[in-house]
Amino acid sequence: MAPTVEIRNLTFTYPGIDGKPPPGAPPLIEDVCFSLEAGQRCLLVGSNGAGKTTILKILGxxxxxxxxxxxxxGRSAFHDTALTSSGDLCYLGGEWRRDVAFAGYQVNIQMDISAEKMLFGVTGVDPQRRDELIKILDVDLTWRMHKASDGQRRRVQICMGLLKPFKVLLLDEITVDLDVLARANLLTYLKKECAEQGATIIYATHIFDGLDDWPTHIVYVAHGKLQLALPLEKRTVERWLRKERDEDRRKRKERKEKGLPAFDKVIEGSRVVNNGWAAGRLTSTIAGEENFSFSSNSVLR
Structure with a gap:
């Protein structure tokens, strides 16, 4: 069976102001390889800053x-825009935002609109599927988005994201605001989607409760490296994370004993953190950086 998700020798570094990886900057993701087939559920785990979100965004x-x-x-995730426009590839991230003219990019969804209007305003939806999701996530159709709590807004977001059937679903800490019952109901529904529809799901989370028998695969990210284990064992994940934490602490201690900073220095001139582009601007905010070109971020050499 051909894989639905396939990563081959993935190496990635966030580009600088010129659209290219800064010289000497270490890659965030390096030589990563793994694949998943239809019907499989993958848990993506790792410490903060390990690259989980970056991997999901690349896949998305x-x-x-x-x-x-x-x-x-079987298609390029970035270059084939029909993947996302068709709904075959679905990405649900931790933030629910939109672009607003003359206000900027990535503005939080806080408009005065009812949950009913948002959910029933999506065309081409199976009414039975919509009703099932509303029930599973316990969405009150009278909720007003500008007054709803974080958990209520998250339920509406997930419900909207799953209204149409998908073949590959990417979840980035999407259940963090859900209560125990809503999270358990959602995971049961997603497991059914994989079994009955042959969907493939990659779920990045730090909350392992109730996941003992949910995933079929686990991808562990540590310092840009991946380790694939099957099946998932909660104790194994905790052991990996503790080992990684202890190793980081040991390295920082050794650097301090040698009179070095606890953390590596930022590479001079990299501008990886601030690339000079602000919301709503058509030009760079860094003087002398008027020209900008996007990079394909192909294999670093």
Whole structure:
């Protein structure tokens, strides 16, 4: 069976102001390889800053890489826009935002609109599927988005994201605001989608409760390296994370004993953190950086 998600020798570094990886900057993701088939459920775990969100965004077509590095349903995640427009590839991230003219990019969804209008305003939806999701997530159709709590807004977001059937679903800490019952109901529903519809799901989370028998695969990210284990054992995950934490503490202690800073210095001139582009601007905010070109972020050499 052909894999629905395939990563081959993925190497990625966030670009600088010129659209290219800064010289000497270490890659965040390096030589990563793994694949998943239809019906499989993958848990993506790792410490903060390990690269989980970056991997999901690359798979979701939000970062441009060489087409040979990432294939979703046999197509390039970034270059084949029909993957996301068709709904075959669905990405649900931790933040629910939109672009607003003259206000900027990534503005939080806080408009005065009812949950009913948002959910019933999506066309081409199976009414039975919509009703099932509303029931599973316990969405009150009278909720007003500008008054709803974080958990209520999250339920509406998830419900909208799952209204149409998908073949590959990417979840980035999406259940963090849900209560125990809503989270358990959602995980049961997603497991059924994989079994009955052959969907493939990658779920990044720090909350392992109730996941003992949910995933079929686990991808562990540590310092840009991946380790694949099957099946998932909660104690194994905790042991990996503790080992990684202890190793980081040991390295910081050794650096301090040698009179070095606890953390590596930022590379001079990299501008990885602030690339000079602000919301709502068409030009760079860094003087002398008027020109900008996007990078394919192909294999670093």
């Amino acid at each position: 077509g939000k970062h441009m890489v060489d087409p040979s590095m990432v294939r979703v349903l």
